[in-house]
Amino acid sequence: KNQVEQSPQSLIILEGKNCTLQCNYTVSPFSNLRWYKQDTGRGPVSLTIMTFSENTKSNGRYTATLDADTKQSSLHITASQLSDSASYICVVQYGGSQGNLIFGKGTKLSVKP
Amino acid sequence: EAGVVQSPRYKIIEKKQPVAFWCNPISGHNTLYWYLQNLGQGPELLIRYENEEAVDDSQLPKDRFSAERLKGVDSTLKIQPAELGDSAVYLCASSLDGAGQGIQYFGAGTRLSVL
Numbered sequence: 001k002n003q004v005e006q007s008p009q010s011l012i013i014l015e016g017k018n019c020t021l022q023c024n025y026t027v028s029p030f031s032n033l034r035w036y037k038q039d040t041g042r043g044p045v046s047l048t049i050m051t052f053s054e055n056t057k058s059n060g061r062y063t064a065t066l067d068a069d070t071k072q073s074s075l076h077i078t079a080s081q082l083s084d085s086a087s088y089i090c091v092v093q094y095g096g097s098q099g100n101l102i103f104g105k106g107t108k109l110s111v112k113p
Numbered sequence: 114e115a116g117v118v119q120s121p122r123y124k125i126i127e128k129k130q131p132v133a134f135w136c137n138p139i140s141g142h143n144t145l146y147w148y149l150q151n152l153g154q155g156p157e158l159l160i161r162y163e164n165e166e167a168v169d170d171s172q173l174p175k176d177r178f179s180a181e182r183l184k185g186v187d188s189t190l191k192i193q194p195a196e197l198g199d200s201a202v203y204l205c206a207s208s209l210d211g212a213g214q215g216i217q218y219f220g221a222g223t224r225l226s227v228l
């Protein structure tokens with residue numbers, strides 16, 4: 001069964017600290033993996049997209065990694081800011097370039113002053 | 114450039130009533146998606162359009178849900194009749210070139226409460 005699992009479910013950190021969110025997937029055939037940020041009451045916003053051959057991609061203070069062998073990805077946030085408080089959703093596309101997306105349940109991050 | 118626009122933002126109805134949601138995608142985006150998002154969950158695809166054609170509606174509960182995208186631009190999602198379990202956020206997204214490598218841009222969603 002195609003699944004995307006994220007951990008932790010929620011996380012609280014202090015402003016300025018770093019954190020890492022995890023994503024494990026059992027999706028086949030794999031096409032790409034995406035990380036989205038979803039602010040409360042808003043739609044998800046794309047942060048990164050990685051294909052099979054890419055093992056790291058950055059977007060400002062966000063750095064995503066992908067290990068296609070172990071089917072794991074992580075999202076590292078550096079020097080967190082209050083505005084980073086949001087849900088971070090891992091999404092895997094499968095079935096080729098026209099395939100659908102499977103969304104994880106997300107990790108809810110709270111950054112405290 | 115305007116993003117994906119959805120209306121209304123919030124809707125409260127009684128069960129068994131009909132309800133409709135509207136979505137205007139980003140100009141030039143051929144692919145349009147409707148998702149359902151329950152609290153604490155990731156979005157789940159309801160239907161995907163390529164221009165006017167619904168290319169994937171396998172997850173759409175067709176006994177009560179319907180959607181249309183008549184001119185290949187804006188789209189409407191309808192529920193008739195609504196049930197208590199339909200309370201959720203309905204998200205619309207669009208992308209330039211299909212599910213491929215394209216980034217999906219999401220609207221803010223319509224939060225539906227069925228009483």
